[in-house]
Amino acid sequence: MDYFVINGGKKLSGEIEVRGSKNAAAKEPCVISNVPLIEDIYRLLEIIESMGAEVEWVGERKVKITAKDIDVEKIDYELVKKIRLSVLLLGSLSARFEKFELANPGGCKIGKRPLGTHFHALEELGVNVTQDEKFYLVDASERKNAKIILREFSVTATEIAMMLAAGMPGKTVIKIAAAEPHVEDLGKFLIRMGAKIKGLGTHTLEIEGTR
Template sequence: MTTEQSFLIEGGNSLHGSVRCSGAKNSILPLVAAAIAVRDVVSFQNVPDISDLQSLLTLIQAMGVKLVSFSNGEVVLDTRGPIETRVENTNGYSLRGTQTLVGALLGREHRAMLPSLGGCSIGARPIDLHIKGLRAMGTQFEWKDGYLVGQAKALKACDVYLDFPSVGATENLLLAAALAEGTTRVFNAAQEPEVYDLISFLNKAGARIVPVFPFGFRIEGVAQLHGASHRIIGDRIEASTLMMATAITQGEATITGIDVRHIWSIVAKLRETGAVVEVKGDDAVVVKGVPGYRSTDIRTLTFPGYPTDAQPQMTAYLTLAHGNSVVVESIFENRFGAILELERMGARIKVAEETAIIEGVESLNSATVQAKDLRGGAALVLAGLAAHGTTTVKSIHHIDRGYEALDGKLSQLGAHVTRVNQPEVS
């Protein structure tokens, strides 16, 4: 009999105390991919121990990268040896972080072969934007035997306009252009903090990348990159999750290790509901939840707008707000996967295409619910923290993909969250 891990969450306990955020999931994955373009020894600090990273490290080791060490939040990689350009999906992993291997491999070897991309079940996540930009730089692409095959005799600088400011496409173009001939300009590029974190590392490694007003980057190609050490930024989505967990339980907690400039949309929306959010310096916030908090509306946008990765958690929070809230998901289709599970707990939510209308209720009830994706799983944890009784959240491997010991951090703040093995239901 096979088993899977679940969370047992005893609701009704307010969160209090202080907790530090881990490094950003959405930084470390492209940074590890970027190491391949460097051909040297690189090290990253403040690294989260999450399953997506473990999967990516396993994958790149099979390609020829040497994992020198991974301990105490530091990863050291040696990419000086030969690198296999064909990425094999041999262990059934599924993660979006593999997409930036395309730009890294093209920059280094002028060839890349990747299987169909994975990640959460929250929409198509098309790679068309990546392909369009890299084609403009001289790469030819074809789908062959389930693989996306890209190759170029040489990468040539050009001007690229992205039809949508995709984070992944921006990162791929930065990696490829860093080693291309000439100066590339990328317009309508993603402005997320994790993109700037990647640029910070690449510039330490010898790249020449500068911002171009408005919303663009200029990349002067270099012949070779060199080794570097880089401390990654704090995880703004983990910080947002912990902030909303504190607010939904009417607790008071300090969240540290996060650049507060990266979470202003969360701060603003929580304040609109009546929660008290105090900014402490550059890297901490104090959140105090209040009874009878108000409804609000959100629309997901690219940074600095409200992040799609924090939408399911806010949806869970608003189920207990006084009044009706409107949530518009404009980034990914099918990102309301947690709503059916929230309704099992007593939430009242109507969904029409990309819009969810939430009628606040007085209380949520415990239930057995299933995480279907990373952020939706976190939303169910928040609901369980506030519900009456003990909630079981199943399939928490989705949550472990992007949160380092979420149960441990919540328990540190006084939540009653237990990780258990239960029989897997097919």
């Protein structure tokens, strides 16, 4: 069995490259750098394009996305079913549309990876999600700001809640939030898009969103 032996006690220093966030469905044009060149990203961009967004590669790992006029009814359900990452769209689309359907996400199977925490976060923010054999039926007509406590430290649930909160006027507080670097990256992206966020890198986030 392979293992690592780590001798600690020394001050760490240096630099690493943090890759760009893997999600974007904002109304304003945005350019994302350090985009991972992986299959999930290509498929997610195709999903966004299927709704009418404009996607343009402006560098080797830099993409410009303009999603001002998108139609959620045109979303390519077959693409959605291919990647689990598509579940992230629940947050951003709930901030923009009152009702929509999203195919059950597919992709890799790593354990059971239940989505209960994700749905609980949405419900606490006023979004009702029901599920049949093929689709998530989302009713976001009563979305609202709230103080929510996630059931566990979940990166995806945190990101879904952040994107929804950033798209609503008013303050939302998220406790037991994940604090991984890519959550911080998303927070910085949302700040650039106009949201006010306190607590990045901690387990409590305060988000003041915009429409």
